[in-house]
Amino acid sequence: MVAMNDVLLAVLVLIGAPIIGCLASGIDRKITARLQGRVGPPLLQPYYDVKKLLSKDNMIVNGSQNFYVVVYLIFIVLSLLMLVFKADMLMIIFVYTVASVALIVGGMSTGSPYARAGSSREIMAILSYEPVLILYALAIYLLTGTFKLSAVVEASSPILIYTPLIFIAMIVVLNIKLKKSPFDYSTSHHAHQELVKGMLTEYSGPGLATVEIAHFYEYVFLTGLIFLFWASTPIIGVLLGIIAFLLVIVVDNITARVYWQWMLKLSWTFLLVISLVNIAYLYVSGVKVV
Amino acid sequence: MMETTVMLLIAVPLLFSFLFLGLGKSMYKVLAWAFFIFGVIASVQLVRDGAGVYEITGSNFAMVENIVLVLEVLVILFIFAVSIKFKNLPTLGLGIISAAITGYTLLPGNVPEVESAVFNIDPFSQVMILIVNIVGTAIILFATGYMDEYEEHRHLHRQRTFYFTMSFFLAAMNGLVMADTLNWLYLFWELTTLCSFVLISYNMDQEGINNGFRALALNLIGGIALSVGIILLATNYDISTLSGIGTYAGTDAAAMAAVALPVALLCIGGFAKSAQMPFNSWLLGAMVAPTPVSALLHSSTMVNAGVFLVVKLVPAFAGSSLGTAIAVYGSFTFVMCSALALSQRNAKRVLAYSTIANLGLIIASAGIGTPLAVAAAIMLILFHAISKALLFLCTGEIEHTIGSRDIEDMAGLIKKAPYLTTLIALGMVSMLLPPFGVLLTKWVSMEAASNNPIVIVFLILGSALTTVYYSKWLGTVLSSTMDKYSVHNKRAETYFPLSVLGLAIVVTSILVFQVYDYFIKPQVEILLKTVPAVTGQAGQFTSEIGEFAYAAIFAVLVLAVIIYLATKNMFTPRMAGYYMCGENNLEKDKLMFRNGLCAYDKSSVSNIYLQNTFGENKLTTLGYAISIILIVIALAGGML
Numbered sequence: 001m002v003a004m005n006d007v008l009l010a011v012l013v014l015i016g017a018p019i020i021g022c023l024a025s026g027i028d029r030k031i032t033a034r035l036q037g038r039v040g041p042p043l044l045q046p047y048y049d050v051k052k053l054l055s056k057d058n059m060i061v062n063g064s065q066n067f068y069v070v071v072y073l074i075f076i077v078l079s080l081l082m083l084v085f086k087a088d089m090l091m092i093i094f095v096y097t098v099a100s101v102a103l104i105v106g107g108m109s110t111g112s113p114y115a116r117a118g119s120s121r122e123i124m125a126i127l128s129y130e131p132v133l134i135l136y137a138l139a140i141y142l143l144t145g146t147f148k149l150s151a152v153v154e155a156s157s158p159i160l161i162y163t164p165l166i167f168i169a170m171i172v173v174l175n176i177k178l179k180k181s182p183f184d185y186s187t188s189h190h191a192h193q194e195l196v197k198g199m200l201t202e203y204s205g206p207g208l209a210t211v212e213i214a215h216f217y218e219y220v221f222l223t224g225l226i227f228l229f230w231a232s233t234p235i236i237g238v239l240l241g242i243i244a245f246l247l248v249i250v251v252d253n254i255t256a257r258v259y260w261q262w263m264l265k266l267s268w269t270f271l272l273v274i275s276l277v278n279i280a281y282l283y284v285s286g287v288k289v290v
Numbered sequence: 291m292m293e294t295t296v297m298l299l300i301a302v303p304l305l306f307s308f309l310f311l312g313l314g315k316s317m318y319k320v321l322a323w324a325f326f327i328f329g330v331i332a333s334v335q336l337v338r339d340g341a342g343v344y345e346i347t348g349s350n351f352a353m354v355e356n357i358v359l360v361l362e363v364l365v366i367l368f369i370f371a372v373s374i375k376f377k378n379l380p381t382l383g384l385g386i387i388s389a390a391i392t393g394y395t396l397l398p399g400n401v402p403e404v405e406s407a408v409f410n411i412d413p414f415s416q417v418m419i420l421i422v423n424i425v426g427t428a429i430i431l432f433a434t435g436y437m438d439e440y441e442e443h444r445h446l447h448r449q450r451t452f453y454f455t456m457s458f459f460l461a462a463m464n465g466l467v468m469a470d471t472l473n474w475l476y477l478f479w480e481l482t483t484l485c486s487f488v489l490i491s492y493n494m495d496q497e498g499i500n501n502g503f504r505a506l507a508l509n510l511i512g513g514i515a516l517s518v519g520i521i522l523l524a525t526n527y528d529i530s531t532l533s534g535i536g537t538y539a540g541t542d543a544a545a546m547a548a549v550a551l552p553v554a555l556l557c558i559g560g561f562a563k564s565a566q567m568p569f570n571s572w573l574l575g576a577m578v579a580p581t582p583v584s585a586l587l588h589s590s591t592m593v594n595a596g597v598f599l600v601v602k603l604v605p606a607f608a609g610s611s612l613g614t615a616i617a618v619y620g621s622f623t624f625v626m627c628s629a630l631a632l633s634q635r636n637a638k639r640v641l642a643y644s645t646i647a648n649l650g651l652i653i654a655s656a657g658i659g660t661p662l663a664v665a666a667a668i669m670l671i672l673f674h675a676i677s678k679a680l681l682f683l684c685t686g687e688i689e690h691t692i693g694s695r696d697i698e699d700m701a702g703l704i705k706k707a708p709y710l711t712t713l714i715a716l717g718m719v720s721m722l723l724p725p726f727g728v729l730l731t732k733w734v735s736m737e738a739a740s741n742n743p744i745v746i747v748f749l750i751l752g753s754a755l756t757t758v759y760y761s762k763w764l765g766t767v768l769s770s771t772m773d774k775y776s777v778h779n780k781r782a783e784t785y786f787p788l789s790v791l792g793l794a795i796v797v798t799s800i801l802v803f804q805v806y807d808y809f810i811k812p813q814v815e816i817l818l819k820t821v822p823a824v825t826g827q828a829g830q831f832t833s834e835i836g837e838f839a840y841a842a843i844f845a846v847l848v849l850a851v852i853i854y855l856a857t858k859n860m861f862t863p864r865m866a867g868y869y870m871c872g873e874n875n876l877e878k879d880k881l882m883f884r885n886g887l888c889a890y891d892k893s894s895v896s897n898i899y900l901q902n903t904f905g906e907n908k909l910t911t912l913g914y915a916i917s918i919i920l921i922v923i924a925l926a927g928g929m930l
Contacts, residue, residue, distance in 0.1 A: 066863075067854045071850045088838060091838050095843065101723060108765030108769045109768045111769045111770045112869065119765055123758055131750050134750045134754070148837065196869065202868065
């Protein structure tokens with residue numbers, strides 16, 4: 001019967017996650033519009049967009065570009081499922097990297113100058129956030145004695161208490177990964193982007209719809225990573241995820257885009273240093289949450 | 291039976307090297323095919339013979355020992371001859387030191403005599419033999435389709451020397467990975483050094499000769515450290531075999547501390563061979579040689595000898611402070627060379643730095659010394675050898691296709707040579723993404739290193755850098771441009787080895803648990819007397835602190851392909867030109883756009899290399915300084 005429950009849970013995630021992601025995206029647009037003094041689109045606008053994109057012609061510049069976005073979608077879904085099934089955190093990050101690299105390669109494969117510039121910047125984003133992500137996994141290991149996420153859920157106290165600095169770094173990582181201002185230079189949802197649409201310039205119709213659906217899953221996955229900070233009490237964890245998401249939207253609206261060099265500096269100095277301080281504390285104190 | 295195979299593995303490559311010398315150019319292809327088939331059969335046969343020890347004693351030993359003596363003298367004479375001929379004084383000086391040390395060991399009474407010579411075939415040796423004889427002969431086969439064009443461009447006629455040395459190299463390497471007697475190991479060690487010198491200076495121009503001498507000199511330094519270590523072991527502890535060091539040190543902390551100095555010296559020999567910082571310049575210089583040479587040096591032979599030795603020495607430093615020093619040193623090289631690789635545009639230099647970085651990771655894993663980490667080290671040697679050989683050979687073939695090894699010039703390669711691009715993309719993906727073997731071992735070594743804060747942080751940073759430099763190259767070769775030219779000429783001798791290597795990557799990655807079970811687990815048990823706490827079945831790795839379901843990822847990858855193919859026809863594709871903000875689409879070139887002066891320009895975009903942060907002029911000196919300090923710390927730890 002356990003297997004049956006697992007299958008049900010997987011189906012629930014497969015269907016539920018894009019709905020939640022779609023609503024989150026709608027809320028994002030609504031809040032952004034209100035902050036800009038507009039009424040904004042209906043809450044379900046992202047869904048209408050995807051529906052319309054799927055009915056459009058499949059315009060491509062080469063035969064393989066849509067393959068990469070399928071890989072992107074599938075591996076986002078896989079990393080989300082692994083998160084839900086409490087797999088190995090380090091492995092989740094590596095699987096998630098497959099998705100990120102697939103999208104970058106997809107952008108570059110089109111050969112369009114806008115897309116290649118966007119992809120180059122997204123590669124720099126990997127350089128900025130990947131160390132922080134893995135340090136987060138390391139913190140989980142140090143606190144629970146295993147990389148398996150089941151220990152985080154069963155922990156006696158939330159890991160946030162011992163990882164406040166990594167939490168701050170992870171909020172910035174969330175900002176980078178959701179491609180929100182001030183880090184929205186590879187591609188962006190809102191039109192404050194002079195590089196046309198960056199990585200996704202040559203994607204339209206069904207291909208772009210695939211990317212959008214993958215983004216829905218990615219919203220849930222990334223907030224799931226924030227959820228883990230307080231997974232011992234799920235309701236607080238969910239609240240934490242929602243607050244982090246809203247915070248990123250607000251930051252998106254009150255900041256302007258920066259150079260990618262600035263992000264790299266921020267990440268390899270400030271973010272890495274505070275994460276390392278946090279890790280050093282965990283090593284020295286030897287504190288455990290199990 | 292095993293005795294025969296061991297002898298054949300040394301004798302037949304030698305025979306082939308003389309056949310290449312004796313027979314004409316027309317026979318090279320046939321010989322290379324025969325050599326490849328022999329390599330596959332003989333190495334598989336050695337695995338089927340099983341592990342064991344082959345000891346040569348009595349009159350046979352006396353005879354073989356004389357041959358060894360003659361060869362040792364010849365090696366020294368060769369070094370003298372070339373360094374005098376090219377007036378290279380540093381090398382001559384190092385040659386004299388080597389000669390003095392050899393003379394010291396030969397004089398009676400200085401070093402205890404050995405009565406027998408031992409070949410020790412353990413699972414690790416079997417893995418190495420498989421790598422050397424399958425990947426190595428595949429590279430020679432590739433060369434038969436490559437060298438004609440190469441020599442034509444440069445007006446050279448030295449293929450006889452080339453094939454002779456390549457085959458001789460494989461013979462020496464086979465001897466090196468099977469020998470247990472330290473004196474013999476040292477002889478084979480020096481022979482590979484000489485072969486690499488001949489191959490690196492192959493072009494016989496000033497640059498080639500300079501780089502050849504650099505390789506010779508740095509490896510002679512390593513060889514001197516190695517020979518001093520061997521003498522110390524023999525005189526002070528009466529140890530004459532590699533496995534003897536493990537038996538002596540065992541897992542006993544006091545014995546480990548006693549042999550720490552000679553073991554550290556042997557490791558320094560290994561570091562030089564594996565081109566770790568500060569010895570890395572010889573491997574970068576080796577890039578001037580033809581691509582098959584680079585592939586051979588980087589993947590299956592030369593550099594692997596160094597990490598082979600370090601991993602074999604694990605029982606002598608596992609868990610000790612020397613082990614920790616080695617782990618920090620290796621992980622430092624890993625992060626430093628990954629950063630350097632990021633700043634390079636030259637594909638061969640990217641690969642060179644990537645090789646050094648991965649060898650650093652192997653050394654770091656060996657230094658950590660837990661069963662899990664040692665398993666990771668051996669697996670990484672295997673997976674890295676296959677992937678790197680493929681990447682190098684593909685780069686060489688690309689150079690012949692587009693006439694450049696600059697990454698930026700590889701944009702649009704997928705249109706020009708689709709199959710070649712698929713293969714090199716497979717090679718790159720296998721270096722950085724799951725579910726392929728290299729990433730799996732990186733995962734294992736990260737989990738194993740997580741108790742050592744410095745090592746794990748270096749590994750994390752290096753891993754992020756690795757993702758970056760490979761994904762930008764991957765994206766570039768897969769990017770399509772609108773221009774079409776270069777109908778590619780496919781030769782069986784070049785494409786067959788490439789396909790074999792590509793297939794080997796996929797097969798070994800799918801069968802990774804079987805590989806682990808058959809070779810790695812018994813080897814770790816031999817080295818550390820315990821097995822890694824890895825459970826689980828085929829399709830999943832489960833250690834005590836994590837799990838890696840690689841089969842699931844393979845399944846998902848296949849699923850992605852199926853979904854793509856199934857949905858492809860649901861949406862009929864329509865080809866369009868680039869979107870260039872309405873100012874493009876001239877008939878002849880779709881990347882043209884109209885600039886501010888109403889003239890037409892071609893747009894071009896290049897990758898980001900961060901030269902100002904990670905450039906060679908910024909990092910190399912720093913890397914040398916820190917790595918020398920780390921080596922001194924390791925040595926000091928050995929002496930105290």
